[in-house]
Amino acid sequence: MELKIDHIELSQHASDLFVSRVISEIKPSLEAIAKQLIQKEWLSLGEAAEYIGVSRSTLATHFVNKGLAVSKIQQVKRISKKDIDEFLNENRI
Template structure:
């Protein structure tokens, strides 16, 4: 089969742009509904750097680790931050 040249008009490009935006929005919404986060995601959720988040563990933040995979629940992060509110 020979490759075909694809030619898109303005209408098709606008439609593709709309589809891509819808997919990205859905992806972001799904991501925000996730309860268990990776360490990087958890640091972003807490609004701190990765290194600061790692320090939180020495203050008692509980992290679930299974076979080297670390996850933290949003509820755990929220409770931990509430505990240290001044």
């Protein structure tokens, strides 16, 4: 593949090196974005607060205390993203 950028032409070898370098530079960022896009069904309390856009304290006082369900197994607490979305929809004004 011959690469032309503006009026600069690169040989096949230079083009391959350029593309390879660009891919190696952006790959970590793309992997991080992909990881974020993989939807977790269950969130920790901190992740749930971040998902909603509030502090953990606000999560407890204005969400959990008002009925948002928290699942607890031993000392591990999780909140379902589905439950968060439903809770927010049910409490629209």
